[in-house]
Amino acid sequence: MSQTPPPLISPACRDALQSWLTGQAALNDASENTIAAYNSDVIDFLGFMTNHHGGQQGLAAISRISVSDMRAWMARSRADGLSARSLARKLSAVKTFYRWLAEREGFEPTAVLSTRAPKFTKKLPRPLAQDAARAVLDTVELQSERPWVAARDLAVITLLYGCGLRISEALGLKGQDAPLPPVLRIIGKGDKERIMPVLPAARDAVDKYLRLCPHPMKPEDPLFRGIRGGALNPRIIQGVMARTRAQLGLPSTATPHALRHSFATHLLEAGGDLRAIQELLGHASLSTTQTYTAVDTAHLMEVYQRTHPKA
Known part of the structure; x- marks a missing residue:
């Protein structure tokens, strides 16, 4: 240990x-x-x-x-x-x-x-723009020639962006969780439990993957499988995301975890309630979620400076 x-x-x-x-x-x-x-x-x-x-x-x-x-x-x-x-x-x-x-x-x-920590500028989350997130979803399946692997990768990426899951949470799902219900119970960091609505697009993506997956699916088996049938390694999804962002010309910050940031930021941009977003993300503290308000403000100022005639 x-x-x-x-x-x-x-x-x-x-x-x-x-x-x-x-x-x-x-x-x-x-x-x-x-x-x-x-x-x-x-x-x-x-x-x-x-x-x-x-x-x-x-x-x-x-x-x-x-x-x-x-x-x-x-x-x-x-x-x-x-x-x-x-x-x-x-x-x-x-x-x-x-x-x-x-x-x-x-x-x-x-x-x-009583010793004070040195001051430093906290790094803001680096979410994808909404059109970039959509482009990722449209491009992920192109990274594999195996139809079931392509469907698997899209299902995982859709869960990260569509439900704000951590990659460990998505890959921690079991066969017994499928088909995904409209509302999913997630056990996150520190065994903190949260209830997560599952978008139809995410349920459809997982259903497609299950139809194509060549490996038997017992209730206790990992839902997402590697080529040989074992649990899917998160590095595989990281590699898929790396190839996708290279194909789309996205920055190196476009990682699987950035999709979770994108989920939260895009909800906030659409008028989502900060407390509700906190619950969806499974943050223990509201101050962690409030980081996304800084992202939203930074985006607003960027748009203002780029488009205002007096800027």
């Missing part, structure tokens, strides 16, 4: 870190990638404190970390070329660990928790 911390971290800190990571995986359903990132971020922090203070830092020592210690770690990280965005992520992991450790060990973590 996680790497073993290097020897320069005290055994007590190592054990505490492993306990915290185990809890994150079990209680918060953190993914393996998230656990690996947490592990690396906290190890980097604790390793710096060991070198900074000239010796192994046990639990008592790290409970006394000061504001100046935090500043020194952040300054070193930036000097090593770490971006503000990456440092903010590392700091978030360290704070989460420290909050847990302070509750367990009974110390005051204010110096760590």
